[in-house]
Amino acid sequence: MIRVSEIEAKSALTRSRIPSLDFCLNPYFGCGHGCRYCYADFMCRFRKRKERWGSFVDVKTNVPELLERQLRRRPPGRVSISTVTDPYQPVESKYRLTRRCLQTLLDYGRRISILTKSDLVLRDMDLLKQFEACEVGLTITTDNEKIKKLFEPNSPTIRRRIKALEKLKEQGIVTYAFIGPLLPANPAKLGEMIVPFADSLLVDRMNYRSKVVRIYRQNRLERFLEDDYFDAAAETFEKIFENKQIEVVW
Numbered sequence: 001m002i003r004v005s006e007i008e009a010k011s012a013l014t015r016s017r018i019p020s021l022d023f024c025l026n027p028y029f030g031c032g033h034g035c036r037y038c039y040a041d042f043m044c045r046f047r048k049r050k051e052r053w054g055s056f057v058d059v060k061t062n063v064p065e066l067l068e069r070q071l072r073r074r075p076p077g078r079v080s081i082s083t084v085t086d087p088y089q090p091v092e093s094k095y096r097l098t099r100r101c102l103q104t105l106l107d108y109g110r111r112i113s114i115l116t117k118s119d120l121v122l123r124d125m126d127l128l129k130q131f132e133a134c135e136v137g138l139t140i141t142t143d144n145e146k147i148k149k150l151f152e153p154n155s156p157t158i159r160r161r162i163k164a165l166e167k168l169k170e171q172g173i174v175t176y177a178f179i180g181p182l183l184p185a186n187p188a189k190l191g192e193m194i195v196p197f198a199d200s201l202l203v204d205r206m207n208y209r210s211k212v213v214r215i216y217r218q219n220r221l222e223r224f225l226e227d228d229y230f231d232a233a234a235e236t237f238e239k240i241f242e243n244k245q246i247e248v249v250w
């Protein structure tokens with residue numbers, strides 16, 4: 001059960017520390033996808049929230065208006081949607097904040113980069129196609145649905161994410177896949193599933209071991225936490241993608 005609250009935010013855009021991106025836009029605080037390894041739970045400490053990350057979502061109802069105001073003043077730059085939430089988590093179906101923000105970013109001619117685990121992004125294809133510079137990434141961390149459920153319990157299936165990448169690419173949107181953190185997987189199978197539909201690939205290891213080490217132990221998956229597993233998998237991805245002249249970053 002996710003507790004949903006409506007709140008007023010003070011700001012829509014924040015400066016990004018990621019070199020290729022200038023600003024971050026997070027229309028929600030909290031995330032209903034509830035990934036067990038989520039790095040974003042540090043935000044609870046900042047805001048003195050006691051609830052478990054993944055059990056609540058704060059809907060920043062005034063974000064589209066704040067964004068409009070900030071875009072009038074701020075210099076042009078690339079906007080990342082999102083960095084500490086999923087912009088297409090389930091509540092977005094009802095609140096449509098991400099969609100409204102996209103319309104504003106489009107009106108102001110901004111460049112955008114989206115990262116999500118949800119095929120709800122396809123709803124906004126009409127807007128995405130109008131941006132001069134827009135890339136959309138789908139996070140796909142394993143080829144195994146049981147593993148996905150273990151670590152990312154409330155997020156869309158792997159099949160739906162792959163299908164979303166396929167449809168985005170079909171429509172001429174620049175796509176990327178983010179295999180991060182790499183979960184227990186068959187790397188060759190995972191790479192082959194993604195390669196036809198991604199213009200580039202980002203790979204990252206499990207950097208949040210302390211959050212999930214118990215899940216690995218309980219399910220006898222410890223070997224997938226070893227560096228050898230990640231290094232071999234990254235090499236497999238490199239072979240599969242570089243054969244098709246697709247850039248791999250890890």
Ligand code: SF4
Nearest residue numbers: 031033034035038085
């Ligand atoms: S989708 Fe992203 S922000 Fe949401 S819980 Fe999972 S890792 Fe965290």
